Amino acid sequence: MARIVMKFGGTSVANLERIRNVAARVKKEVEAGNEVAVIVSAMAGDTNRLVALCEEASPLYDLREYDVVVSSGEQVTIGLLSIVLQSMGVPARSWLGWQIPVNTSDAHGSARIQSIDTSDMIRRFGEGQVAVVAGFQGVDSMGRITTLGRGGSDTSAVGLAAALKADRCDIYTDVDGVYTTDPRIVAKARKLDKITYEEMLEMASQGAKVLQTRSVELAMKEGVRLQVLSSFEERPGTLVVDEGEIVEQEIVSGIAYSRDEAKITLREVPDRPGIAASIFGPLTDAMINVDMIVQNVSATGEATDLTFTVTKADFNRAVEVLKGEEQTIGYKELRADKDVVKVSVIGVGMRSHAGVAQRMFKALADKGINIQVISTSEIKVSVLIAEEYTELALRSLHTAYGLDAA
Missing domain, CATH: 3.40.1160.10 (Acetylglutamate kinase-like)
Structure with a gap:
């Protein structure tokens, strides 16, 4: 029993x-x-x-x-x-x-x-x-x-x-389980028999809608064995388990994407100590979460460009907050773009394999897709690209990492 x-x-x-x-x-x-x-x-x-x-x-x-x-x-x-x-x-x-x-x-x-x-x-x-x-x-x-x-x-x-x-x-x-990517976009997506808590947490936080992020965090903390199943079909689902339960771990387990991204670039920001705090402090006070951040190297030591992403829901408020801080921050121009998507390659196998990010960059370059922002963690590489390339990017990366169903 x-x-x-x-x-x-x-x-x-x-x-x-x-x-x-x-x-x-x-x-x-x-x-x-x-x-x-x-x-x-x-x-x-x-x-x-x-x-x-x-x-x-x-x-x-x-x-x-x-x-x-x-x-x-x-x-x-x-x-x-x-x-x-x-x-x-x-x-x-x-x-x-x-x-x-x-x-x-x-x-x-x-x-x-x-x-x-x-x-x-x-x-x-x-x-x-x-x-x-x-x-x-x-x-x-x-x-x-x-x-x-x-x-x-x-x-x-x-x-x-x-x-x-x-x-x-x-x-x-x-849905009847966790797939390597969205099967509505990539016909060759495969259902996974098992996935680790960490991978599922990254998949959920990077846009996969199968499980809510907090539930995966709690399952990982408490060691609860999760299974994702279809309500409408009698077939095996996907187990979310500890890494030790998966014998042969793929380098990359899945590719997630999020359309809920908006990019903001501040041009010619003074390159001085405390400038980042003057930008992100007011955003924090307004309860606006910032995700990907990239700062260009200052050629002269006087001014630099700073780019970051927020959710689409926070986009208009973020722009208004930054416009209100224009004199304090001292930037020359604010550029905003909602037509972007974040694509993430995820897998615990990345810890022990080199070249995962390079393969991602090459696959996108081969399709003429420009990378706007990059962020990484131990088991994830995320890039920001133009939204019009979402489907092409997912299919290309799915093939590049050998995830296509036979």
């Missing part, structure tokens, strides 16, 4: 027919003798609708009340799934975040899990009951409902799996 956490996203519970499909999956695990906790999101589109209602009610809404509103979608799905399971002869009960409780920080709208009390849930497992749990939500130190931020149901599932000491956490989505 195993203890399993199963998580189903919004598309998996979009209507009653799909909820019945989820219930059938759960029943199969119960009949196999497993103890099961199910985490579900709100029905597809419900959270967006609830967020829009809050914004329409007041642009300056109280985040505590926002959490009350947007967390209500999960209450519907856990109730419906419990009813369907009961109709199939499977003992089940629904759990809201505060009923478990899932204790979180007080940061409404983006709370972090601090502890989960699973004692009552485990006792009910012993009675043969399935726990149907609302994802995305918890309770703060004052007893008020909190939410974990968009995509927080993945984090709820991993957190619960860690607290339950579950044997596995299965994340059911509308």
Whole structure:
């Protein structure tokens, strides 16, 4: 007998027919003798609708009340799934975040899990009951409902799996696993049987939408075995595991891309100590995250160019902040470009193999694709290119690293 956490996203519970499909999956695990906790999101589109209602009610809404509103979608799905399971002869009960409780920080709208009390849930497992749990939500130190931020149901599932000491956490989505790159763009993309936590974390943070970044961080920290599966097809998925579980590690495991990038260049910035602080300090104060940064070498020692990226959502605010600091910084010109994309080559095998970045640069050069910005980490090389070359770059790199399916 195993203890399993199963998580189903919004598309998996979009209507009653799909909820019945989820219930059938759960029943199969119960009949196999497993103890099961199910985490579900709100029905597809419900959270967006609830967020829009809050914004329409007041642009300056109280985040505590926002959490009350947007967390209500999960209450519907856990109730419906419990009813369907009961109709199939499977003992089940629904759990809201505060009923478990899932204790979180007080940061409404983006709370972090601090502890989960699973004692009552485990006792009910012993009675043969399935726990149907609302994802995305918890309770703060004052007893008020909190939410974990968009995509927080993945984090709820991993957190619960860690607290339950579950044997596995299965994340059911509308894809059947983790691919070497986006199969909608690269027809020869391959599904991976296994991928390391570190690679999955880089893939998620660099644009892959399969798993939410915080959930992967938590799984890696707590050693939770993750599996990504399709909600709609009965086929093996992708296991996210410790590096030691993968016998033959590829040099490069995947290629991710993010269209959520915008580039800002400040021309002829004074080349003096403290200039970087005068640029990035005001951006930090405005809660704007900066990603890739490159500074040109100053030929004269007097002025240099500095380029960096922000998210598209922060782009207009970043430009306004920098224009407001023009006199303080002393730059001559601000250039802004939203028509860019970040492409990243990822793999733990990079640690022990030279020439990975050079192969990337050559593959792009052979296709006439200019690299605007470069950033690296131990297991990742990222470049910024013109958005029009996204598909060509992905296909070229996928072939260059030998990732194409046979």
